[in-house]
Amino acid sequence: xxxxxxxxxxxxxxxxxxxxxxxxxxxxxxxxxxxxxxxxxxxxxxxxxxxxxxxxxxxxxxxxxxxxxxxxxxxxxxxxxxxxxxxxxxxxxxxxxxxxxxxxxxxxxxxxxxxxxxxxxxxxxxxxxxxxxxxxxxxxxxxxxxxxxxxxxxxxxxxxxxxxxxxxxxxxxxxxxxxxxxxxxxxxxxxxxxxxxxxxxxxxxxxxxxxxxxxxxxxxxxxxxxxxxxxxxxxxxxxxxxxxxxxxxxxxxxxxxxxxxxxxxxxxxxxxxxxxxxx
Amino acid sequence: xxxxxxxxxxxxxxxxxxxxxxxxxxxxxxxxxxxxxxxxxxxxxxxxxxxxxxxxxxxxxxxxxxxxxxxxxxxxxxxxxxxxxxxxxxxxxxxxxxxxxxxxxxxxxxxxxxxxxxxx
Numbered sequence: 400x401x402x403x404x405x406x407x408x409x410x411x412x413x414x415x416x417x418x419x420x421x422x423x424x425x426x427x428x429x430x431x432x433x434x435x436x437x438x439x440x441x442x443x444x445x446x447x448x449x450x451x452x453x454x455x456x457x458x459x460x461x462x463x464x465x466x467x468x469x470x471x472x473x474x475x476x477x478x479x480x481x482x483x484x485x486x487x488x489x490x491x492x493x494x495x496x497x498x499x500x501x502x503x504x505x506x507x508x509x510x511x512x513x514x515x516x517x518x519x520x521x522x523x524x525x526x527x528x529x530x531x532x533x534x535x536x537x538x539x540x541x542x543x544x545x546x547x548x549x550x551x552x553x554x555x556x557x558x559x560x561x562x563x564x565x566x567x568x569x570x571x572x573x574x575x576x577x578x579x580x581x582x583x584x585x586x587x588x589x590x591x592x593x594x595x596x597x598x599x600x601x602x603x604x605x606x607x608x609x610x611x612x613x614x615x616x617x618x619x620x621x622x623x624x625x626x627x628x629x630x631x632x633x634x635x636x637x638x639x640x641x642x643x644x645x646x647x648x649x650x651x652x653x654x655x656x657x658x659x660x661x662x663x664x665x666x667x668x669x670x671x672x673x674x675x676x677x678x
Numbered sequence: 679x680x681x682x683x684x685x686x687x688x689x690x691x692x693x694x695x696x697x698x699x700x701x702x703x704x705x706x707x708x709x710x711x712x713x714x715x716x717x718x719x720x721x722x723x724x725x726x727x728x729x730x731x732x733x734x735x736x737x738x739x740x741x742x743x744x745x746x747x748x749x750x751x752x753x754x755x756x757x758x759x760x761x762x763x764x765x766x767x768x769x770x771x772x773x774x775x776x777x778x779x780x781x782x783x784x785x786x787x788x789x790x791x792x793x794x795x796x797x798x
Binding site for chain 1: 695696697698699700701702703704705708711712752753754755756759760
């Protein structure tokens with residue numbers, strides 16, 4: 400048996416060699432029973448790579464790929480832009496959440512409510528109520544026209560803020576209000592004369608002593624104006640020097656003090672105005 | 679007595695608005711008042727006077743001319759206010775200086791979140 404097998408094997412292998420160049424796979428399949436060492440032809444005999452074949456079209460492509468590893472300029476650029484985008488987005492969200500927190504902090508239960516219904520008269524003599532404030536943000540300032548130094552400074556600041564915030568938005572953005580703490584001297588005509596020096600957009604509000612005391616109380620403004628002062632009497636009035644930012648629903652958002660520059664204040668206001676989407 | 683004489687001790691009476699109330703000093707009047715105040719305070723600085731109400735006699739002797747200029751351009755309530763404010767600011771500066779020598783450090787920003795309704 401064994402003797403007769405040997406010659407036939409060498410014969411077969413020479414036959415298979417001649418066949419190899421035509422249909423190697425087929426030949427392997429056919430000879431598997433006889434030749435255990437038959438393998439599928441390796442694509443690159445010198446390479447010891449264990450990974451399966453990658454679809455490189457040329458050797459050059461493969462080489463360059465091998466040199467740079469899994470990175471390329473395109474991948475790097477994509478990584479950097481998406482990273483930068485995420486950082487910008489997170490910063491924006493963080494600032495927005497901070498503003499939201501400030502705005503919400505003044506709305507919660509048990510918080511002192513700032514603002515509320517009032518009825519006053521503007522510098523043209525028209526009735527102006529809290530309903531006229533609705534629908535847009537309002538910047539409320541309390542003062543009096545016979546104020547020596549702080550109010551004029553603050554009103555000049557207010558004018559810059561109005562210009563910065565309403566610059567592009569026109570009338571839509573911010574409604575500036577000046578409420579007098581000194582109704583005896585600040586009549587509509589006096590306010591008109593006084594406010595036109597600062598900004599044409601500021602609405603000056605006055606009223607009776609009781610009406611002004613009421614609105615000051617609602618805005619938690621210190622009110623020390625004596626009742627029933629005589630005409631021509633010279634006196635000063637103590638008052639708070641905060642700007643009150645009120646949202647389009649008439650809720651208090653944030654107080655802006657003297658420590659803020661007009662640019663900082665405009666940034667704060669602009670941020671809140673930009674956040675508003677209506678509730 | 680001073681350069682300006684004793685006649686101009688208070689600014690001219692304010693214009694009366696159409697609804698009968700005195701119109702507040704405008705921008706130029708305010709600027710004039712502040713100029714008068716600054717000149718007066720410069721004189722007080724030179725004489726080493728802080729409280730021109732408490733040291734009335736000395737202030738009157740040293741800075742009579744400037745005082746008349748100050749009073750001529752500002753309402754009397756403003757004059758008193760600025761004089762008191764000068765004392766207050768001096769005390770504030772002194773307190774800060776004292777704290778600094780004691781080794782206190784300035785904290786950046788506000789001391790506390792300023793609530794509405796807070797007095798200046």
